[in-house]
Amino acid sequence: MNPRSEPAQHAGMRASNLSLVLGEVARTGPASRARVAAHTGLTKSSVSGLVTDLIHAGLLEESAPAAVERGRPATALTLAPDGAAGLGLEINVDYLAAVVTDLSGAPRYHHVVRSDNRGREVAEVVADVLEIARTAARSAASQGLPLAAACVAVPGLTVDGTVVRTPNLGWTQVELAAAIREGTGLEVELENEANLAALGEMWFGGHEQDGSPPRDFVHVSGEIGIGGGIVIDGQVFRGAHAGAGELGHVVVAPDGPRCACGGHGCLERMAGQQEILARAGVETMADLTRACEAGDQAALDAVADAGRYLGIALASVLTLLDPAAVVLGGAFATLAPWLSAATSASISHHTGATEPPPLLVSGLGSDAAVRGAAGTVVRRVIGDPAAYLAQHTARRVGSS
Helix, strand or coil: CCCCCCCHHHHHHHHHHHHHHHHHHHHHCCECHHHHHHHHCCCHHHHHHHHHHHHHCCCEEEEEEEEEECCEEEEEEEECCCCCEEEEEEECCCEEEEEEECCCCCEEEEEEEECCCCCCCHHHHHHHHHHHHHHHHHHHHHCCCCEEEEEEEECCEEECCEEEEECCCCEEEECHHHHHHHHHCCCEEEEEHHHHHHHHHHHHCCCCECCECCCCEEEEEECCCEEEEEEECCEECCCCCCCCCCHHHCECCCCCCECCCCCECEHHHHHCHHHHHHHHCCCCHHHHHHHHHCCCHHHHHHHHHHHHHHHHHHHHHHHHHCCCEEEEEEHHHHCHHHHHHHHHHHHHHHHCCCCCCCEEECCCHHHHHHHHHHHHHHHHHHHCHHHHHHHHHHHHHHHC
16 A cells, blocks of 8 residues: 555645635636635635645636736636546437536537337447447547546446346346446546436526526426436435435326336326326427427327326325425426426315426426436536545656
8 A cells, every 4th residue: 555645644634735726616616816816715825725726627717817806817717628528428218318518517518319228238329338338438538528437327226336127127136337437547436316306406497596597496307217306405315225216206197007126006107208208109309399289189088197197106295305396307398388287286286385496497307317427427527626636647648
């Protein structure tokens, strides 16, 4: 074991201060060193040294003088647009997606591949994911964006890099993180797609009130499967076994059809995308949207029925958690003009609430989970730049 190059206490303090400085710039936008010092409580000399390290690592950059402080021109610190980037990947029932996000959270690459992944061999799906990941990595490299890590959104329960189960894909105990790490050379994290969609919505969805994103809400991912992401005080609630938010498997019709999870009358079977399309007599979401816009009664009835079942499931969620809002994502966001009224009425009927929490429409739609995945990576860099600096140094040493 190599000896420490500095005392543990000092190393921990430096890591904390690096995070403090980078986080301040990330939160407030362009800022002078003096302003960072004033807002963080650090001395100007300390901020200067920390900023130098962050600039050398490619996480901050200084612009031309943007303000005058005490008679002297002050340069502005900003997040480096070509600094650390995050790779977000998503495996869903009927598509695969990749997004590269820069340090500010702005998407710099986005690609979606339509693919029915049900019944496919895991190895085939992983091979396709690796292909879109490598294509995304090439795009990042061509833009001068160093990828810090990858995060993968999966429609099921994940624990420590393993897909424990995904009922709609039929996967159990798949060591997915290791496979993608081996194929890309990146550190890889797995997370439930509904949780990542909730985070993506909070960070990038545009629901700010007084300049701040919502802190307590439930995000409903409406696709072929239905997931729920629960955010409490700005943090995703995962539960004791990482299984919180399985809204799609809340029973809303006990005598209903059998679900892939083994239950009967789950919300997915009553209000999932496939069920809505079948009841409306159309094949695609585009067909359904056109039918609703044209006033087709079968389509309108199918969407309203799904909205009522969704309201039944949400009534219990709202009674238990009392969130400030519900965000409709995925297909539910697309269908919100014809679904929201039925959902709100159903919630009121089953809770007795005269003013239930507002139903907000996702600003990201089906991109919420993959955006949340990429955002998770860059926010981890901002939260712990010392770890990234160590990685950055190791890469330079390894390439010399």
